[in-house]
Amino acid sequence: MNNNFTIFFTFVADGDIRRKYIEVALRTLFDHENSTSIPVIVIDASSADEAKKNQQLFCDLNNLTYIHDAEVNPFKRCKKYLHLIKTDFVLRLLEDCAYINLSHDNFSFIEKDIALLRNKGVIGVVQYPIINEQEFKVVGSTVYYPAIDFNKKDLNEYNNYKYYHRSQERKIYHYLCNNILYRTEFFIRHWTYFEEKYQDHNSAESGDLDNIVYKFFSKNRYSLMVVRMLVRWWEKIFHSEHIIEDIVVTETMLNSDVVHIGYYSTEINVNRGDFCELDTSQKGVVSVLSHLKVFNDINLLDNIKFKRIKG
Numbered sequence: 506m507n508n509n510f511t512i513f514f515t516f517v518a519d520g521d522i523r524r525k526y527i528e529v530a531l532r533t534l535f536d537h538e539n540s541t542s543i544p545v546i547v548i549d550a551s552s553a554d555e556a557k558k559n560q561q562l563f564c565d566l567n568n569l570t571y572i573h574d575a576e577v578n579p580f581k582r583c584k585k586y587l588h589l590i591k592t593d594f595v596l597r598l599l600e601d602c603a604y605i606n607l608s609h610d611n612f613s614f615i616e617k618d619i620a621l622l623r624n625k626g627v628i629g630v631v632q633y634p635i636i637n638e639q640e641f642k643v644v645g646s647t648v649y650y651p652a653i654d655f656n657k658k659d660l661n662e663y664n665n666y667k668y669y670h671r672s673q674e675r676k677i678y679h680y681l682c683n684n685i686l687y688r689t690e691f692f693i694r695h696w697t698y699f700e701e702k703y704q705d706h707n708s709a710e711s712g713d714l715d716n717i718v719y720k721f722f723s724k725n726r727y728s729l730m731v732v733r734m735l736v737r738w739w740e741k742i743f744h745s746e747h748i749i750e751d752i753v754v755t756e757t758m759l760n761s762d763v764v765h766i767g768y769y770s771t772e773i774n775v776n777r778g779d780f781c782e783l784d785t786s787q788k789g790v791v792s793v794l795s796h797l798k799v800f801n802d803i804n805l806l807d808n809i810k811f812k813r814i815k816g
Contacts (some may be wrong), residue, residue, distance in 0.1 A: 510594040510612075510619060510686070515548040515583050517771040518600060519555045519789025525806040526601040526767055527562050533811070534604040535565075543612065544592065546570045548583050551789065580700035580709070587693045594619050595692045598684050601767025602635065603648075605811050606760055614757040617666060618686050621755060625663055629751035631686040632671055633758065635765045643799050646808040653758045661753075671752035679740055679748035682706035684763055698747035707772050712736045764811055768797040 512534075518524050545566050549556045556573040563569050570589055576582035596615060598604070607614065618631045634653065641650040658669035671677060680699055687695070702716075703709040712733045713719070719736070723729040740748050769790040793801075800806065 509592050510596050510615060511544045511546055511590050511592045511689075513546050513590070513595050513597045514600055515550070515579055516600040517550045517789060518559050519551045519771075520769075520787050522769050522787055522801065522803060522806070523601070523771070523789060524555070524559055524562070525803055527559060529603050529766060529806060529809060530598070530600050531562055534598070534608055536608065542568065544568045544570070546572075546586065546589055548572045548574055548586055550575050550577065550579070550582055555789070578700070578704055579706060580696055580703065584697055584700045587696065590689050590693070593689055594622065595687045595689050596685075597687065597692070599682070599765075599767070601765065602684065603764040603766060603809075603811055604633075604684075605762040605764065605813070607633065607757075607763070609760065614755075614761060615686065618755050618757055621663060621666055621668065621753075622686070622688060627751070628668075628753050629691075629749050630753075631668075631757075632681070632752045632754055633684040633686075633761065633763050634671070634754060635683070635763050638765055638794075638796055641764065643805070646805055647810045647812055648764060649812050649814050650762065650764055651814050652762060653754070655754075655756065655759050658754075666756060668753045668755040671754055677749060677752055678710050679712065679737065680706075680709040681749060681752070682710060685752075695747055695749070698744060705772065712740075762811070762813060766797065766800040766806070766809075768793055768800040770794065 516523075516527070518527055545563065545568060547560075547563060547569070549559055549572065551559055551573075552575070553573065560571050560573075563571060570586075572586055574582050574585070622628060622631065636650045636653065641648055643649075655667075655669070658673055660667045660669050662668075680695070680703075699709050702714055704713075704715045708715065713723070714736060719732060723732045741750075769787050770792045771789060772792060787801075
């Protein structure tokens with residue numbers, strides 16, 4: 506295997522629960538696999554004492570670059586270090602997900618997705634979508650969840666490798682805070698652009714520009730909708746080389762699953778309806794996702810297992 510990709514994490518993880526999310530992510534991602542050949546870059550914006558604890562979770566990775574930088578804006582934080590990526594591709598992963606079988610056979614699925622990106626230049630990025638967060642159930646310490654219904658999609662094929670365009674399921678955001686495989690050249694250009702325009706992941710997904718003019722014209726609900734639409738058109742016309750325009754999901758998801766366990770969030774600018782009110786009971790936490798409340802149990806996270814429900 507060539508493994509011509511870098512795994513990239515950036516997060517704020519103050520406190521035991523959010524650190525436990527990282528532990529679960531790494532345990533599932535590198536389960537039974539030799540991870541030493543794959544470069545991993547971590548940019549941790551936690552408090553200094555918490556970052557030292559977080560770093561210990563990565564101690565088994567020999568090819569690791571771990572950076573503590575407390576810059577709040579994730580794009581500003583990471584822009585300083587994007588030059589450290591030396592591979593042709595970047596696998597950006599969230600720290601609060603479980604990655605079931607994604608690393609199969611030394612990440613052979615990722616290698617196939619890299620081959621697809623190499624040969625199909627019109628494809629923007631490959632996403633590894635989270636399973637339907639409303640349909641899982643927890644019995645004891647086991648999370649039972651449904652697989653993505655891949656074969657019911659309108660599939661494309663290249664060299665007998667199947668994929669579908671994510672736009673079949675939902676609109677394509679110009680930026681997406683999710684688990685995505687990028688060409689490195691685009692990843693750097695993409696994050697550099699969003700560093701100039703946005704404050705955080707949520708505002709980047711929503712299209713809420715960080716400037717005085719935008720804020721003036723988006724003071725109420727109706728003007729906000731109009732201004733966001735205008736921003737999207739402006740980016741499509743003048744910044745198409747900086748934004749995500751096409752996302753595909755590949756047959757990797759026939760065999761792999763991503764399960765979101767991040768009940769506790771660090772996002773301040775929250776506008777999703779499934780978030781509860783702000784939460785101050787856990788260190789470093791700002792908000793919570795109501796339907797993931799079961800994952801606020803550290804004893805569950807210590808013993809957690811995952812099982813796909815067969816259709």
